[in-house]
Amino acid sequence: AAMQRFLGPLLCLWALRLPAGTGAAARGLDVASYRERVRAMFYHAYEHYLESAFPYDELRPLTCDGQDTWGSFSLTLIDALDTLLILGNVSEFQRVVNVLQEGVDFDIDVNASVFETNIRVVGGLLSAHLLSRKAGVEVEAGWPCSGPLLRMAEEAARKLLPAFQTPTGMPYGTVNLLHGVNPGETPVTCTAGIGTFIVEFATLSHLTGDPVFEDVARKALKALWKNRSDIGLVGNHIDVITAKWVAQDAGIGAGVDSYFEYLVKGAILLQDKELMSMFLEYNKAIKNYTKFDDWYLWVQMYKGTVSMPVFQSLEAYWPGLQSLIGDVDNAMRTFLNYYTVWKQFGGLPEFYNIPQGYTVDKREGYPLRPELIESAMYLYRATRDPTLLELGRDAVESIEKISKVDCGFATIKDLRDHRLDNRMESFFLAETVKYLYLLFDPDNFIHNDGSDFDVVVTPYGECVLNAGGYIFNTEAHPIDPAALHCCRKRREEQWEVEDLMREFYSRKKTKKFTLKRPPDHGQEEDAKDPKDASSEKAGERRNSKKSSHSLLSCPSQSFNSKLAVLGQVFLDNT
Numbered sequence: 001a002a003m004q005r006f007l008g009p010l011l012c013l014w015a016l017r018l019p020a021g022t023g024a025a026a027r028g029l030d031v032a033s034y035r036e037r038v039r040a041m042f043y044h045a046y047e048h049y050l051e052s053a054f055p056y057d058e059l060r061p062l063t064c065d066g067q068d069t070w071g072s073f074s075l076t077l078i079d080a081l082d083t084l085l086i087l088g089n090v091s092e093f094q095r096v097v098n099v100l101q102e103g104v105d106f107d108i109d110v111n112a113s114v115f116e117t118n119i120r121v122v123g124g125l126l127s128a129h130l131l132s133r134k135a136g137v138e139v140e141a142g143w144p145c146s147g148p149l150l151r152m153a154e155e156a157a158r159k160l161l162p163a164f165q166t167p168t169g170m171p172y173g174t175v176n177l178l179h180g181v182n183p184g185e186t187p188v189t190c191t192a193g194i195g196t197f198i199v200e201f202a203t204l205s206h207l208t209g210d211p212v213f214e215d216v217a218r219k220a221l222k223a224l225w226k227n228r229s230d231i232g233l234v235g236n237h238i239d240v241i242t243a244k245w246v247a248q249d250a251g252i253g254a255g256v257d258s259y260f261e262y263l264v265k266g267a268i269l270l271q272d273k274e275l276m277s278m279f280l281e282y283n284k285a286i287k288n289y290t291k292f293d294d295w296y297l298w299v300q301m302y303k304g305t306v307s308m309p310v311f312q313s314l315e316a317y318w319p320g321l322q323s324l325i326g327d328v329d330n331a332m333r334t335f336l337n338y339y340t341v342w343k344q345f346g347g348l349p350e351f352y353n354i355p356q357g358y359t360v361d362k363r364e365g366y367p368l369r370p371e372l373i374e375s376a377m378y379l380y381r382a383t384r385d386p387t388l389l390e391l392g393r394d395a396v397e398s399i400e401k402i403s404k405v406d407c408g409f410a411t412i413k414d415l416r417d418h419r420l421d422n423r424m425e426s427f428f429l430a431e432t433v434k435y436l437y438l439l440f441d442p443d444n445f446i447h448n449d450g451s452d453f454d455v456v457v458t459p460y461g462e463c464v465l466n467a468g469g470y471i472f473n474t475e476a477h478p479i480d481p482a483a484l485h486c487c488r489k490r491r492e493e494q495w496e497v498e499d500l501m502r503e504f505y506s507r508k509k510t511k512k513f514t515l516k517r518p519p520d521h522g523q524e525e526d527a528k529d530p531k532d533a534s535s536e537k538a539g540e541r542r543n544s545k546k547s548s549h550s551l552l553s554c555p556s557q558s559f560n561s562k563l564a565v566l567g568q569v570f571l572d573n574t
Contacts (some may be wrong), residue, residue, distance in 0.1 A: 029389050035440035037396055039087055041409070042080075042433045045424060048408040049076050055103060061408035062422040070120065070426075071112035071177070073104055078124040079430035082477055085135050086434060086446060093135040097128065101148050106156050109178040114163045114171050115193040117156060119258075119475040120426060122200045125153035126207075127477035133456075134445070134466060142459050145207055145487035157204055157213055169219035170194045170240040187241040191234050194220050195259030198266035198275070199473045206484035221266070224259060225278050232285030233301040234259070250301035251290055253312035258474040261321055268324075269471050269481050283325075294333040295354055309355055311341065313348035316371035320378040328382055335379060338372055339391055345415040346398040348372055359416065367411040367423070368403060370431035370476065377439040381447070392439045399432075431476035446470055446478060458486045 045059070053059040053066025057075035060067055069075065077096060084093045129149035133139050140147055162180035163171040172181050173189040198221060201213035227243050228234050229250075236247035236255040252260065260282060267276035289304040290296045296315060298308035316338050322331035341352050348371075351363035373395050380388040402418050403409045409428060410420040438444055448468030455462050463486035470478035 029386065029393060031389065031440050031442075034393060034396055035437060037400070038433060038436045038440060041396070041400065041404075042083065042087060042429060042437070044404070045408045045429055045433070046080055049080075049424075049429075052407055058426055059408050059424045060422045061405050061410045061424050062420060064407040067423075070116045071110050072108065073106075073117075073121055074100070075120055076424075076426040076429060078104075078128075079120055079426040079475065081124060081128045082131055083429055083434045083437075085131050086437060086444060090135045093128075093131075094137055097132065097135075097137055097149065100125075100152070104152065106152075106159050106177055109176065111174050111176050111182065112159075113193075114160050114173055114175050115196060117160060118197055118200055119473055119477075120430070121156050122153050122160075122204070123473040123475050123477040123479075124430070125149050125156065126200060126203055127473070127479060129153065130465075130480050130483050131478075133454075144456070144465070144483050145209075145458055145460070150207055153200075154204060154208055154210075157201065161212065161216065164216040164220065166240045168223045168240055168243050169216065170223045170238065170243070171197075171216075171220060172240060187239050188237050188246050189240050190237050190247075190255035191224060192255055192258045194238070194240070195224050196262050196474055197221075198262050199269060199471065199479060202266065202270055203479055203484060207487050209487060221259075221263070221275070221278075228282075229301045231289065231302065231304055232281060233289060233299070233304070234282075235301045245301065248301045249298045249307050251298040251308075251312075251315070252286060252296050252318050253298070253315040257314055257317060261317065261474060264321060264324055265471055265473070269479065269484065279325075294330070294337050296334075297354070309353065310360060311338070311352040311354055313350050313352075313366065313369055314371060316348060316369075316375055318375070320375035323375075323379050323382050328379070331375070331379060332383070332385070335372075335375055336387070338375075339387070342372060342391065342394060342398075346394075346402060347412055347415050349415050364414045364416055365412055365421070366415050367421075367425055368399060368409060368428045368432050370427065370435050373432060373435045373439065374476070377435045380439060389439065392436055395436060427475060434476050456486070460486070460488055 048061070048064070049059040049066075052064045054077060055074045056066030057069045057071070057073060058067055059065075059076065078100065081093065081096050081100075084096065126149075129147050130144055132147065132149065133143065144150070159177045160171075160175055163173075163175040165181075166172065166187075170189065171194060172185050172187065173193050174185055175181055197217035198214070201217035205211050205214035223243070224234055224238075227238065227245070233250035234256065235245040236249045236251075238245050247255070250256070260279060263275050263279035263282070266272060267274075267279065286296070289299050295311060296318065297306050298310065299305060300307050319331040319335040319338070322328070322334070338348070342348055344357075345359070345366075347366035348369065349359040349364050349366060351360035352358070353360050373392065376388040376391045379385065399409060403412055403420065405420070408424045411423045411425065413419045413421040438446055441447075445466070446468075448466070450467045450469070453467035454465045456465050464482045465480055465486070467480075467482055469481055471481055472478050
């Protein structure tokens with residue numbers, strides 16, 4: 001019965017796909033060639049990060065050096081870890097796991113973004129933890145209910161908990177990892193910075209047995225729901241002490257977006273009808289007040305009057321989210337609108353004035369964001385429409401032509417004249433390259449239809465893993481939803497059982513069930529061996545250096561939707 005509950009919905013969605021012969025072949029697009037070009041893009045960026053920037057957070061590709069941006073965590077290495085496995089490079093995955101265990105320390109005097117630390121660090125570590133056994137890592141007894149990466153994720157998440165200690169339960173945007181919330185910290189946080197925790201925090205609670213993470217995430221989600229306007233919309237920024245809306249623009253883009261995403265993702269991950277019901281109510285209001293000709297505008301949250309007739313590049317996740325709830329026709333129409341903007345500029349400008357059909361002043365850049373590629377990947381799994389592969393082709397050509405430099409790939413500062421900026425965001429390797437690769441790799445294990453899976457013996461019995469249906473967090477880190485059902489006991493019981501397991505078993509027992517033989521991706525052979533010096537650089541980390549975060553609690557970053565490749569929601573006839 002449990003197996004049917006996990007795999008049944010996945011197989012239903014899989015059956016909606018069109019036959020494999022349609023799509024790219026009809027238009028002569030060489031999918032395998034583009035897949036290998038994406039692989040080469042990854043290693044060009046990744047190897048230069050290791051050589052020039054590690055252990056800093058990010059690579060500066062124009063000067064071939066590094067910088068700390070979000071907290072001094074070697075962020076690009078954490079963000080790229082599961083992408084390595086998706087590309088088939090198990091040996092480098094294993095090496096990086098060891099490097100992170102030895103070199104990453106969260107007990108540091110650093111002001112860190114609560115939102116970014118959660119989606120990039122906690123999410124990246126959780127994903128890598130759940131993929132460790134698949135990558136050939138020797139996991140400890142009790143896995144997936146225990147393990148070094150899980151303990152690192154829990155440690156990082158505990159550093160964020162002080163931010164949630166507010167009268168409303170909505171978190172501050174920034175926290176000091178050593179001292180907690182600074183006394184003068186601004187109480188104004190964006191909506192996405194409040195409502196983007198349930199995927200990672202619920203996963204943590206289910207794996208560790210400590211309910212505090214899921215509890216604070218749910219309380220924050222419900223506080224936003226409670227404070228929606230009478231017409232069913234939420235604004236952009238809110239005071240987490242008084243629950244008064246400071247920025248009252250309502251839309252689906254920056255500052256709001258991943259709140260909507262995590263209502264859907266949380267509903268699927270936790271089989272939670274309440275979260276899905278909340279999203280569907282928001283969806284009605286969004287359609288009623290913000291949608292015009294398959295574009296989505298910004299409106300005043302109380303009146304519904306248009307405040308900004310612009311399309312933001314971060315909104316390009318929305319077609320993927322629409323497809324996830326089964327609204328494929330509307331998703332494709334909106335996607336095609338966004339694709340016309342891409343074709344106009346060779347990328348998506350941060351802001352695009354819809355009536356004027358051009359960029360907005362000082363918002364002409366494209367920092368290699370993944371949102372439109374992500375929507376293309378997910379929609380292609382649902383429709384096999386070759387137009388979606390053509391977007392992938394255009395993205396590869398544009399990024400290589402415009403942003404590729406000797407030391408990696410640079411942010412495009414202005415799409416009009418192709419000027420570059422000296423930054424390569426960690427999400428380029430975590431998301432953009434990953435979604436491109438998955439778009440061009442139909443046989444990747446991420447696309448598993450449920451016919452191949454593992455049954456793993458845990459301290460609490462057998463559980464099913466690696467059956468597909470991965471839920472991507474908003475930084476494209478895949479979470480296996482079945483893993484949440486592996487560790488159901490109370491934490492005290494868990495410790496006792498794990499001790500017994502370690503005493504009597506040198507390694508855990510597993511059973512392998514294969515209904516069909518999956519493609520053998522094997523170990524990535526073409527990748528260069530990273531410099532051994534990268535491990536030594538971890539010891540050079542700036543132990544005494546204090547990295548301060550921007551005073552803005554929600555900078556314009558990747559508030560984007562990361563969608564499950566396979567999954568099912570609760571919509572029958574609704």
